[in-house]
Amino acid sequence: MADIRATFVSQKISKIRWKNIVKNSLQGPDTFVTGSWDDEENKVCLWKVNREKKFENEGDGRGTEGDVDNDPIPICEASHIGDVTGLEFISEDHIVSSSSSGTVTLYKHHTSSQTLGNSHQWERLHHHCNKPCPCTCLAVREDCIITAGEDGRINVLNIAQKDPNRTIGKADSCTVNGVIFLKQFEFLTVNSTGQLKIYDLRSKSDDPAQTLSVTGDLTPLQCVDKHPSQSHIVATGGDDGTLGIWDLRQDKFPVSLMEAHSSTVWELKFHKTSPDHLFSCSDDGSLWHWDSTQINSFSMAAINHFSGTGAGSGGGSLPSQTAVNPWLETEIAKNKMEITSLLSDKSLPINSLDITGHALICGNDGETIFTLNLPALR
Template sequence: MADVRVSYVSQKINKVKWRQSKRQLSQDNQSFVTGSWDDEQNKVCLWKINKDQEAKGMEEEDFGLDEGEPNILCEAPHLGDVTGLENIGDDYIIASSSCGTVTVYSHHTNSQTLGIVHQWEKLHHHNKRPCPCTCIATQDDTVITAGEDGRINMLTMGHKGPSRVIEKGDSCTINGITFLGQSQFITVNSSGQLKSFDMRVNTDEPTQTFQVTGEMTPLQSVDRHPGQPDIVATGGQDGVLGVWDLRQGKMPLSLLEAHGSTIWEVKFHRTNPDHLFTCSEDGSVWHWDGSHVEQTSAAMVTAANLTGTGAGSGGGNFTTSQLNFNTSASVNFSNPWIATDLAKNKVNVTTLTDGVMPVNCLDIDGHNLICGTDGESIISVNFKFLR
């Protein structure tokens, strides 16, 4: 079974994101960013996970350092709830706020501080009165944001104002946004619609709108399949996981009644997209394993290799297992998520944690899953043998 660790951090975490840095190729240096919400003073924090040797090197009385325990590297105050958090390249962290602001932070490694590089104020507003920005997505230097005002802003790093604004992106609140390709993106809104937009087109209208007919349950989160951007997973306010194929039909391919309450985040594994993760208001985090839907030999080999590395569980072994992920993704191109009637097929669902407090966010990188909760805790899960 997976290794689950809960750390208490005295802030309600609304967003979490692994830092991916080319400079830190070795997996020994794991760091991630979190954003808090609903606090007197919200914060963006950069964390580092302690490794074995460091913990041992410390003085005995410094009992705070425990292997695998996240420790704060640095933090910066953030005005309003952190509603979105993304990395831009190696150097920048971008955070959106419930005050309608989007802030770019940079991590100064020398002084171990987080400094504000740029801030776009009042990107989201009702007649100049600020209104919450609800989500953010990045693609290289381009950032898109959406908010309760139904606006969609396109920002480019280094430019002062938004490069483009879709004033009437949606009649309702946009809850989630993600890029499909270089210039296309999709949004999900609080009336249960999924809309795709193309930035190359000059109109503000979506290119396509998808919806479960007659259903108005809000969609809260969205992610696209890393290999096939036309396959999209959504998390609903009623806890239903939807899988959509944007190439065909206006209806989802499958709807799976999953969690007992709102799915706040849904995420495909970047390099092993047969695995999907969801977290929910009901306090649970689920691992959806679609690798058994089609039992190809490639998938089996990967599983065997991974179990092997899991036993060793050293940082050095990791690169090899990551390679395995890649091969499995390319060799095994057929996609379990588009199997018709997914529910009847063998998607293995594992409950990773099942607490009382809502789990607001998750991020997965390699073997490592990390989640933030309203119980002021960070849950990290290490999949020693992610099948």
């Protein structure tokens, strides 16, 4: 079972993100950022989790050492105009946020004074009939920022430039709810009619290079994430609580649609180093862990059974098999998916989550941040 700690923070959490770990660091994440919504004065806040060493079973001489998380402590904060709708670390000391006011803000963390300063703002990036409308989401890669909004507009920004590098004014006829980078020059959006669209920044055309959707279904897609090592595999969360798995190399339709939460899936994340594991949070107040490791075991057992290989079978050598990612397996194999609810008591909507190593964080409308220390992932 996960070790869970709940911290009341006096603000509804709309977005939460771990700070990127320095490459080759042996330490787990200890700093994260949150954004709030539905408040008279919304905020972007930086937090730190202090860890203590704890020895279990010390009395019998066979004690084991482990880390115990204390409640997160606020380091610094900055006011934010409008609801925080997107939030990402873009470097060690820079954070970018998007707002329901249509503005995108770049913050700098000044470590010497422990303050969060406003480095730059791109105002009114998203608008309807000259009136600002929400910037609903953003994605970052190195110095590049992609924003999308209720106006169906897409902007390409660079942190060193005051104006957008490029604007796709009619990227969509409806709200774009999520965006991710697939590769250096390719990004993907999900929208309110259930479509996925792939764009190539190298193309001069404003049209998407590829469009995918669920046949005959206009259920809005609210979130998307890509497999960390196989960028052609993406997962989406829908307004109806459904989890969709897509293979961008193959069809224009999802590989599978799995009934999941009882309400909107607000965010989902593949584990960065153990991508057979996926985590999702929902408007119904639930936080789920999807474990696909048993799907591979099931598939190999089936191959061994039908090919007459395996211990004691007396069969010949197994013909070369093309390894299939468990997320792309057949519906029969999908029945081996293990789904675990990580929070026993459903509360108000959980709007955002992030996972690095064994450390999972999420925030909800109950003005609470949950920090979970997960057991080892297979």
